[in-house]
Each structure stands twice: as C-alpha cells, then as structure tokens.
Amino acid sequence: MNAFATASRIATVRVDLPGRAYDIHVGAGLVAQAGQRLKPLLRRRRVAIITDETVAREHLGALEAGLAVEGIESVSLALPPGEGTKSWQGLARATEWLIEERVERGDLVVAFGGGVIGDLAGFAAAITRRGIRFAQIPTTLLAQVDSSVGGKTGINTAQGKNLAGAFHQPVMVLADISLLDTLPEREFLSGYGEVVKYGLLGDAAFFEWLEANGASLRDGDAAARLEAVRRSCEMKAEIVMRDETEQGDRALLNLGHTFCHALEAATGYSDRLRHGEGVAIGCALAFDLSARLGLCAQEDPSRVRAHLAEMGMRADLRAIPGDLPPAEALLGLMRQDKKVQDGKLRFVLARGIGQAFVTSDVQPEAVLSVLRDSARH
Known part of the structure; x- marks a missing residue:
C-alpha cells in the first residue's frame, strides 16, 4: 500500500464506463461542497433529495446549505430509517413523490443516506419517467465503500434481498468521511x-x-x-x-x-x-x-x-x-x-x-x- 496523505485532501477515483463515466470524491467536508461539485451537472438549479429521518435530522440542513450557497434549490423526502423501507411500499412512495414534485428526466435526484436510501433512491430514479439521473452522497461507511459505487439499485421482496432492481449508474459520488464521526x-x-x-x-x-x-x-x-x-x-x-x-x-x-x-x-x-x-x-x-x-x-x-x-x-x-x-x-x-x-x-x-x-x-x-x-x- 502507498502511504496515505493528510486527511484534509480530497481523493478522486474515476469509474470510467463508456458513456456513463463518473467520479467518486472521498474526503472531509464534501457535503458543504455539494453545490459546487453538483452544479456543473445540473440543467436547472434544482435537485430532489431522498433521505431518511435520522440522516435528515443530523445532516440535511448542512446539505441544503451547501446547495443553497451555489443558488441550488432543493426539495426533500425523508423516509423511515431501516431495511424495512427498502420495499415495494418505500419504492412507491419515493417514485410517486418524484412525480408529484415534477422532477424531470434532465433533473438530478440526490440519494443522501446509507445503503438502504442509496439502493431505493437509485431504483426510484431508474424507473421514474424511464430514467432520471442521480447522485450518491453516502452517509455510512458501508454505503461509502460499497453500495454507492457501481450502479446496483433495488429493493427487497418477500422472497429475498435485492431481488427487484436495476443497474443505474450515479453521475457522481461524494463520500464525506466527516459524516462517519456521527455513526454509532x-x-x-x-x-x-x-x-x-x-x-x-x-x-x-x-x-x-x-x-x-x-x-x-x-x-x-x-x-x-x-x-x-x-x-x-x-x-x-x-x-x-x-x-x-x-x-x-x-x-x-x-x-x-x-x-x-x-x-x-x-x-x-x-x-x-x-x-x-x-x-x-x-x-x-x-x-x-x-x-x-x-x-x-x-x-x-x-x-x-x-x-x-x-x-x-x-x-x-x-x-x-x-x-x-x-x-x-x-x-x-x-x-x-x-x-x-x-x-x-x-x-x-x-x-x-x-x-x-x-x-x-x-x-x-x-x-x-x-x-x-x-x-x-
């Protein structure tokens, strides 16, 4: 392993898929920089955030402020935390909310949470209007190192885990390691x-x-x-x-x-x-x-x-x-x-x-x- 540099730096990993390439940015303070980093991807300065109630309570205000500093308006849906949300019912709620908010194909959905929210929001983005772009801002270690990267989205069914889903690559991943400080x-x-x-x-x-x-x-x-x-x-x-x-x-x-x-x-x-x-x-x-x-x-x-x-x-x-x-x-x-x-x-x-x-x-x-x-x- 190469020696790592100071924690203040931002490391970038490129996922170089033809026509669907994106960057994973890793470092502290990325939620505050969310507006600056997402702005070049926006067709209009508005994003739809899907999160859970725990993350919303702890971190949503910081994300909204990071977007607002770049003049980006946001709407948000906070779902109950836990694996039970990664269900047909949770998917229906997220999808219908995106439609009600008139989120367009050219807009951006932001998955702001752990693996449950990333998988669910990504799947909702994949199927709403036959595909809306989405970005991942993972808030747990598991989501930062695994579920936010690679485009696997989905929900659990009565028969097993992740049996309904789609491959839908994000357009960017912001892995803010300072969020890990608040994890139990x-x-x-x-x-x-x-x-x-x-x-x-x-x-x-x-x-x-x-x-x-x-x-x-x-x-x-x-x-x-x-x-x-x-x-x-x-x-x-x-x-x-x-x-x-x-x-x-x-x-x-x-x-x-x-x-x-x-x-x-x-x-x-x-x-x-x-x-x-x-x-x-x-x-x-x-x-x-x-x-x-x-x-x-x-x-x-x-x-x-x-x-x-x-x-x-x-x-x-x-x-x-x-x-x-x-x-x-x-x-x-x-x-x-x-x-x-x-x-x-x-x-x-x-x-x-x-x-x-x-x-x-x-x-x-x-x-x-x-x-x-x-x-x-």
Missing part, C-alpha cells in the same frame, strides 16, 4: 465488514494494512479512514469497469454475501443482524469452507477471525442473538440467491487471502457442515 460504533463496524471484504477478495497487501491500521480507523483516525474508503472504492471501480452487470468478475464482490443474505432473511432483516455484520460472518464462513475443501491454508480462516475479533466484530452464527433456523433451512434460503445459476449455488471462495474466485462446484454437505460448526456453542 456498531454501524461503523458493520461498514467495516465490507472494507475487510476487499482485502480478502483481491488485495492481500490491503488486508495487511487493515490488520495494522484497523483499530486506528475504528477509533477515528481521519487519514486512515480516507485511505480505507479510497482504496475500497478504487477496488470496486476496477471490478465494475471490467464487468458492469455481473457477468463475471463482479461476482467476486459477493464474497461472504451468499451466507450473509441467507442470515439476513433468517433474522427478518432486523436489527439482530446488520448487513455488514452478515458480510463479516459470511467472509469467515467462506474461508472456513475454502479451507475445508483444501483450497487455502488452514491458517487463513484463523487470520480472518483474529482480525475480526480484534475489531470487536462477530465471525460466527452462534454470535447472532436469538434463535436461527437449522443449517438445512439456511441452505434453502441460499437457494433464493440471485447468483444461483441452473439451480446451482455459486460461492465466492478463496485460494488464500486476496485470492478469491467464483465456483459452483461445492457440495451441499460441505456447506451444511460449515454452518453447523459455526452455530455450535
């Missing part, structure tokens, strides 16, 4: 599950850097936070540029997610398990499965677990509060995953830290064994 530790660590994922799937040096700097990052070191967000966005951008619609390499970004999505469904998308917590557990289980299949060294899962433990994070099913369905039922939930092809589950496994790959060649009994061991007290 649990919310921050949930996002860290996605940061760890990047090192585990494709950059062993980044994982080593996280082992050395993770505690500082957790405890508020702004320079470390900037570097972690920048590198995570850079890795995601590189993969998205190679495979925008998840036909190949982009599936690597799902390391840990096949387990995670089943666990989220099993816990009712509730506060028992945050998405990033499920990703962290899923990464640990993916390395367990890889070691069990002889793909990676036995030391690799131990190293993953040791780092998660040092960060104060969960790594096993038994750490999830409340009862879980048996392993067979969890495997059934995995079969609803979007990555199922020809009825076969696709897993992201690893030949070592930083060496992930996608395979359908996994016997159900091996998965069941890993799940049972992880649940055993």
Whole structure:
C-alpha cells in the first residue's frame, strides 16, 4: 500500500464506463461542497433529495446549505430509517413523490443516506419517467465503500434481498468521511465488514494494512479512514469497469454475501443482524469452507477471525442473538440467491487471502457442515 496523505485532501477515483463515466470524491467536508461539485451537472438549479429521518435530522440542513450557497434549490423526502423501507411500499412512495414534485428526466435526484436510501433512491430514479439521473452522497461507511459505487439499485421482496432492481449508474459520488464521526460504533463496524471484504477478495497487501491500521480507523483516525474508503472504492471501480452487470468478475464482490443474505432473511432483516455484520460472518464462513475443501491454508480462516475479533466484530452464527433456523433451512434460503445459476449455488471462495474466485462446484454437505460448526456453542 502507498502511504496515505493528510486527511484534509480530497481523493478522486474515476469509474470510467463508456458513456456513463463518473467520479467518486472521498474526503472531509464534501457535503458543504455539494453545490459546487453538483452544479456543473445540473440543467436547472434544482435537485430532489431522498433521505431518511435520522440522516435528515443530523445532516440535511448542512446539505441544503451547501446547495443553497451555489443558488441550488432543493426539495426533500425523508423516509423511515431501516431495511424495512427498502420495499415495494418505500419504492412507491419515493417514485410517486418524484412525480408529484415534477422532477424531470434532465433533473438530478440526490440519494443522501446509507445503503438502504442509496439502493431505493437509485431504483426510484431508474424507473421514474424511464430514467432520471442521480447522485450518491453516502452517509455510512458501508454505503461509502460499497453500495454507492457501481450502479446496483433495488429493493427487497418477500422472497429475498435485492431481488427487484436495476443497474443505474450515479453521475457522481461524494463520500464525506466527516459524516462517519456521527455513526454509532456498531454501524461503523458493520461498514467495516465490507472494507475487510476487499482485502480478502483481491488485495492481500490491503488486508495487511487493515490488520495494522484497523483499530486506528475504528477509533477515528481521519487519514486512515480516507485511505480505507479510497482504496475500497478504487477496488470496486476496477471490478465494475471490467464487468458492469455481473457477468463475471463482479461476482467476486459477493464474497461472504451468499451466507450473509441467507442470515439476513433468517433474522427478518432486523436489527439482530446488520448487513455488514452478515458480510463479516459470511467472509469467515467462506474461508472456513475454502479451507475445508483444501483450497487455502488452514491458517487463513484463523487470520480472518483474529482480525475480526480484534475489531470487536462477530465471525460466527452462534454470535447472532436469538434463535436461527437449522443449517438445512439456511441452505434453502441460499437457494433464493440471485447468483444461483441452473439451480446451482455459486460461492465466492478463496485460494488464500486476496485470492478469491467464483465456483459452483461445492457440495451441499460441505456447506451444511460449515454452518453447523459455526452455530455450535
């Protein structure tokens, strides 16, 4: 890893998709600069902000002021916080509000919140008037390093997570790391599950850097936070540029997610398990499965677990509060995953830290064994 510069700088990562290229800006103070940075993208000086009630209470005034200083008018919709908003009902409310506000194709929708708001607002923008441009201003670590980048938008359905959606790239992402200062530790660590994922799937040096700097990052070191967000966005951008619609390499970004999505469904998308917590557990289980299949060294899962433990994070099913369905039922939930092809589950496994790959060649009994061991007290 290159040494990172001072936290006062703004780092820019380019997502260079033909005809849909955009910049991800990472640094402190970007909400105050929102008007200056978004103004060149506007056909008229008006934006529609979709946020949630918690973010609105904490940060909406600052965003409105950052827009107003450049003469940009804004209207806003604040939805209830939480995964339950990422639903058909939430989508209907957001879409109808955009239509009621006469938001035009040439206007800009601003998704101002965490992953739920980014996914929902992006999907609403994608389908309203057959496509309105949108920008992401993510307010959580998870959204800054993952869901705001790459154009995946969507909602959950009764059958599973993110099963209705569209690929709709933002026109800009503003990842203001100063917003992370207001996150509760649990919310921050949930996002860290996605940061760890990047090192585990494709950059062993980044994982080593996280082992050395993770505690500082957790405890508020702004320079470390900037570097972690920048590198995570850079890795995601590189993969998205190679495979925008998840036909190949982009599936690597799902390391840990096949387990995670089943666990989220099993816990009712509730506060028992945050998405990033499920990703962290899923990464640990993916390395367990890889070691069990002889793909990676036995030391690799131990190293993953040791780092998660040092960060104060969960790594096993038994750490999830409340009862879980048996392993067979969890495997059934995995079969609803979007990555199922020809009825076969696709897993992201690893030949070592930083060496992930996608395979359908996994016997159900091996998965069941890993799940049972992880649940055993």
